[in-house]
Amino acid sequence: MITRINVGPIHPGTHGVLRLLVDVDGDTIKRVETHIGFLHRGVEKLVETRMYMQSPPYMEKLDYIAPLAFDELLVAAIEGALGVEVKERAQYIRVIQLELQRIASHLLWLGTLANDVGQLATVFMWAFSDRDKVMRLLEESSGTRMFYVNQRIGGLIRDQPPDFKEHALPLLDYLEKRIPEFEATLEKNPIFTQRMKGIGVLGKEDAINFGVTGPVLRGSGINYDTRSNQDYYVYKKLNFAPQIQYRGDSYSRYKVRMLELRESIKVVRNALNKMPEGDALGLPVRLINPAVKNRIVRVSRETPRGEGMMYMVADPQRPYRLSIRSPSFVNLSVLDHISREHRFADLFAILASLDPVMADVDR
Amino acid sequence: MKTSRDDLIKTVEELQQKGFDYLIKITAVDYVQSLTVIYFLRKMADGSEETVEVELNPVDAWVPTLIKHFRAADWYEREMAEMFAIEIKGRQAHRLLLEKWDGVEAPLRKSFQWAQPYKSDTK
Numbered sequence: 507m508i509t510r511i512n513v514g515p516i517h518p519g520t521h522g523v524l525r526l527l528v529d530v531d532g533d534t535i536k537r538v539e540t541h542i543g544f545l546h547r548g549v550e551k552l553v554e555t556r557m558y559m560q561s562p563p564y565m566e567k568l569d570y571i572a573p574l575a576f577d578e579l580l581v582a583a584i585e586g587a588l589g590v591e592v593k594e595r596a597q598y599i600r601v602i603q604l605e606l607q608r609i610a611s612h613l614l615w616l617g618t619l620a621n622d623v624g625q626l627a628t629v630f631m632w633a634f635s636d637r638d639k640v641m642r643l644l645e646e647s648s649g650t651r652m653f654y655v656n657q658r659i660g661g662l663i664r665d666q667p668p669d670f671k672e673h674a675l676p677l678l679d680y681l682e683k684r685i686p687e688f689e690a691t692l693e694k695n696p697i698f699t700q701r702m703k704g705i706g707v708l709g710k711e712d713a714i715n716f717g718v719t720g721p722v723l724r725g726s727g728i729n730y731d732t733r734s735n736q737d738y739y740v741y742k743k744l745n746f747a748p749q750i751q752y753r754g755d756s757y758s759r760y761k762v763r764m765l766e767l768r769e770s771i772k773v774v775r776n777a778l779n780k781m782p783e784g785d786a787l788g789l790p791v792r793l794i795n796p797a798v799k800n801r802i803v804r805v806s807r808e809t810p811r812g813e814g815m816m817y818m819v820a821d822p823q824r825p826y827r828l829s830i831r832s833p834s835f836v837n838l839s840v841l842d843h844i845s846r847e848h849r850f851a852d853l854f855a856i857l858a859s860l861d862p863v864m865a866d867v868d869r
Numbered sequence: 870m871k872t873s874r875d876d877l878i879k880t881v882e883e884l885q886q887k888g889f890d891y892l893i894k895i896t897a898v899d900y901v902q903s904l905t906v907i908y909f910l911r912k913m914a915d916g917s918e919e920t921v922e923v924e925l926n927p928v929d930a931w932v933p934t935l936i937k938h939f940r941a942a943d944w945y946e947r948e949m950a951e952m953f954a955i956e957i958k959g960r961q962a963h964r965l966l967l968e969k970w971d972g973v974e975a976p977l978r979k980s981f982q983w984a985q986p987y988k989s990d991t992k
Contacts, residue, residue: 515991550952551976555983699904714913717941728913736914804909816909820899827977829896839944 507634508536511850517546519854522864524838525635526853533849537592543575544869553828553830559659561793566653568832569866573653574603574644576830576866579816581657582738583733583828587820588659596661596786597739599647602674602777603654605770606644611810612763612770613637615678615861616688619760622858623701629691636684643677646670658788665786671778686766690779692760702757704845706856709754716840719833720812721745721766722860725759729751732808744776756859763861773817795822809833811861830869835861876930880921881908881938884902888912892935897946899951899978904930904953905932927978931956952977 514525529537542611549568565580566573578600585592592600617633641651646665648656656663656859692698708718713726723730731748733741749765751758798820806815812833817828837860845856872880893909908921923932934957935942948958951965954975975981 548976551981612939666922693948712940714890715940717939730913730916732892814892815894815895815909817909829894829898831894835944836941839941843940 507533509760510657513853515541516724520864521618521862522858523869524862524864524867527541528850528853530850533851534608535845535850535853536592536846537812538845538853540838542864542867545567547869549869550828550830553825555824557824558793558796561659561828562657562832563653563655566655567861567865568830568869569809569811569814570652571863572607572810574607574648575611575807576814577654578604578657579805579807579809579814581659582807583657583803583816583818584820586803586805587800587818588796589818590660590789593784593788594660594740595665595760595782595784596788598777598781599666599786599836600657601664601739601741601744602774602781603644603647603656605774605777606640606647608810609767609774610637610640610644612767613640613660614856615810619691619855619858619861620698622854623697623698625692625695629688629734632691633729634685636681640681644671644672656814658791661786661788662709663788674778674856675775675817678775681770682768685764689764699757701852701855702755702760704757705852706754706756706859707754707847708840708844712843713754714842715801716843717836718754718812718840719760719836720808721812723750723838723839726754727789732806732813736806738807740780741773742778743780745797746773755859756856759859759861776866798822801856811863813836832869833864834864838862870919874923875924877921877923878933878935878938881910881935884910884919884921885938887949888914892939892941892945893918895935895949898948898951899927899980901927901979903927904934904955904978906949907956908935927957930954931958933958934959934960942977945946951975954978986990 508529508531511528514520515523525541525610526733527539549564562577562580565576568576611632613636617630620629645651645680708726710727729750733746735746749762749769751761801820803818806813815831817829845853887913889910891911891913893911895908896902897906904925904927906923909920947963949955956980
């Protein structure tokens with residue numbers, strides 16, 4: 507007999523305002539109906555009424571776990587429209603900030619994943635305290651702890667402080683020692699492995715057909731990472747390599763993100779060591795009738811949750827239309843497919859392995 | 870590339886045979902005289918990309934569904950249908966994806982009327 511269980515919209519397991527209607531037979535999931543839209547603010551419409559550099563603060567509230575990712579994406583789209591080149595030192599600083607942002611975002615995800623599979627006390631507390639250390643470093647670099655708004659056209663609002671490298675390198679060493687501790691706590695725990703291995707399998711062809719992105723795509727064995735495939739900024743010079751796992755289950759997605767943490771630490775370290783001297787400041791915020799060189803721009807970036815894309819039709823003062831591709835949106839759409847025939851209790855482990863941010867899904 | 874909505878399915882199937890297997894996004898732009906629906910496709914094997922644009926008359930706005938070709942099209946089509954009042958033909962009736970507001974039709978069209986700014990009674 508099929509029973510319908512309502513989950514949410516306010517539920518600790520959904521990490522935001524998400525409502526799931528789950529059809530179960532006994533304890534087995536037969537179908538999941540996903541209701542989204544509770545956080546829809548109409549950001550795409552709002553930015554049509556704002557001048558270009560008034561919009562980045564809105565973008566930061568899309569993916570509030572990694573605010574810098576969409577902030578930088580919009581600024582990159584504006585740079586594309588105005589035909590502005592980013593200064594080389596600014597490119598390095600952006601890469602450092604984006605990768606630190608990825609580390610902070612993945613650490614928060616790790617804590618909440620551990621929370622969802624019953625490891626609240628240890629890993630959750632560890633991950634959050636380590637994330638705060640990374641955010642303190644980002645504060646030193648950008649000026650604010652969480653919502654940065656420090657990207658400017660062609661560069662940044664200010665350069666890094668002179669002693670940033672001396673503060674950053676010890677933290678990177680610390681984090682590198684810390685990741686094996688996280689892994690040991692989780693992977694040697696049979697409860698964790700039983701709830702992750704073989705659960706929520708997304709095959710290679712399905713992953714492509716559903717259009718999933720980011721760690722979910724790479725967890726299904728597909729080698730696509732915007733950082734290496736689309737070659738933006740200085741990732742090529744920093745010895746970056748995408749991380750792939752092949753089983754397609756929740757455990758693979760977990761593993762991809764753990765490997766990405768290491769990769770991000772490596773990239774930040776390389777960037778700090780190779781960073782050239784020079785100027786990193788961007789244009790002022792107030793642009794009076796900037797000359798739009800490309801009316802239609804499309805920019806893709808690898809945000810911590812996957813490929814974010816902006817398609818912008820540019821007018822002289824403000825976007826005529828801005829379309830945002832949200833990585834959480836596509837990743838969440840696969841939930842029904844991969845959680846069928848699993849136990850109801852696994853639903854939240856599967857959802858946590860997809861790592862959606864609801865404000866980003868609804869826009 | 871540009872195509873008409875009658876040829877859309879044929880064009881997409883041809884692209885699929887060439888290996889374009891990944892749908893990045895479906896979106897639309899309201900140019901007032903016309904509505905343009907844009908499909909972003911990618912070939913996962915080598916990362917090359919292709920854009921398919923379909924121009925529509927804003928009064929008679931519908932496109933055929935691509936749900937049989939790409940399952941990713943499901944949520945994108947539903948989002949577009951709500952935001953632009955573009956009918957998606959050939960798929961089952963669908964529940965609203967983002968919830969419905971009273972009296973608001975197609976918020977991303979340029980004909981959308983903004984609410985009047987709040988004015989206080991007292992000065």
